[in-house]
Amino acid sequence: MRWFELPFGRIQLLQQDIAEVIINDEVEIDFTILSHLHAALLANIEGRFSLLINAANRFSYSFEAQQTLFSLKEINAVAVVAYNITTKYTSQSLVSFRRREKLNIKIFSDRITALSWLMLENKRARIKHHTSDRNNERQ
Numbered sequence: 640m641r642w643f644e645l646p647f648g649r650i651q652l653l654q655q656d657i658a659e660v661i662i663n664d665e666v667e668i669d670f671t672i673l674s675h676l677h678a679a680l681l682a683n684i685e686g687r688f689s690l691l692i693n694a695a696n697r698f699s700y701s702f703e704a705q706q707t708l709f710s711l712k713e714i715n716a717v718a719v720v721a722y723n724i725t726t727k728y729t730s731q732s733l734v735s736f737r738r739r740e741k742l743n744i745k746i747f748s749d750r751i752t753a754l755s756w757l758m759l760e761n762k763r764a765r766i767k768h769h770t771s772d773r774n775n776e777r778q
Contacts, residue, residue, distance in 0.1 A: 643679055647672050648698075650679055653754065656688045656715075656761050664696035670703045677711055687764060689716040689757040693750065694726045705733060709742055716743040716760035718753035 643650040648662040658680060662668065668676075680688070690709075700708065709717055721727035730746045743760060747753035 641683075643683060645675060645679060647675070650676075650683070652683065653691065654758075654761075656684065656686065657691060657754070657757050658684060658688060659691040659693055661693045662696060662698040664698070666696075666698045667701060668698060668704045668708075669701040670707070673704045673707060680711070681713065684713070687713050687715045687761075689761055690714060690718070691750070691753055691757060692717060692719045694719060694721050694730070697726075699729075700733065708733070709744065715764045716757055717745075718757050719744070719746045720750050720753045721746050721748060 641652045643652075647666045647668070648660065651659040651661070653659055660676070666672070680690075719730045721730050727746060727748070734742070734744055734746065745753075745756060747756070
C-alpha cells in the first residue's frame with residue numbers, strides 16, 4: 640500500500656483500483672483542493688477506480704466543490720464511511736444533491752463493509768467492461 644500526503648489530507652492506494660481518501664480535520668474542500676485531489680488520483684491510478692472516503696475527521700465541502708465532487712469519469716464507485724450520525728446525514732444530503740447523476744455511491748458505518756462493497760463493484764465493472772468488449776468484437 641502506498642500513501643500520498645497532501646496539504647489537506649492523504650490518499651492511500653489500497654489496490655490498483657481502490658483509493659482511500661482521508662481529509663484532515665476542519666478542512667473545507669473547495670474547488671482548488673478538489674482539483675488537487677483529482678489530479679493526485681489521476682496521476683497515481685490508471686484506468687477506472689473506486690474511492691473509499693474515510694470520514695474519520697470533520698470536514699466540509701464548498702458549494703462549488705459539491706457540484707464537481709465525483710465528476711471524474713474514471714470513478715467507478717464511491718463508499719463513504721460515516722462514523723457518526725452527523726456525518727451520515729451530511730453524506731446523505733450530498734448524495735441526494737447529486738442524485739440525478741446516477742452516481743454509484745453508498746454510505747457505510749464501518750470501513751471493512753465499505754471496502755468489501757467497493758471490491759464487489761469493481762469486479763462487476765470489470766465483468767461488464769469485458770462483456771461489452773466481446774460484444775463490440777462480434778459486430
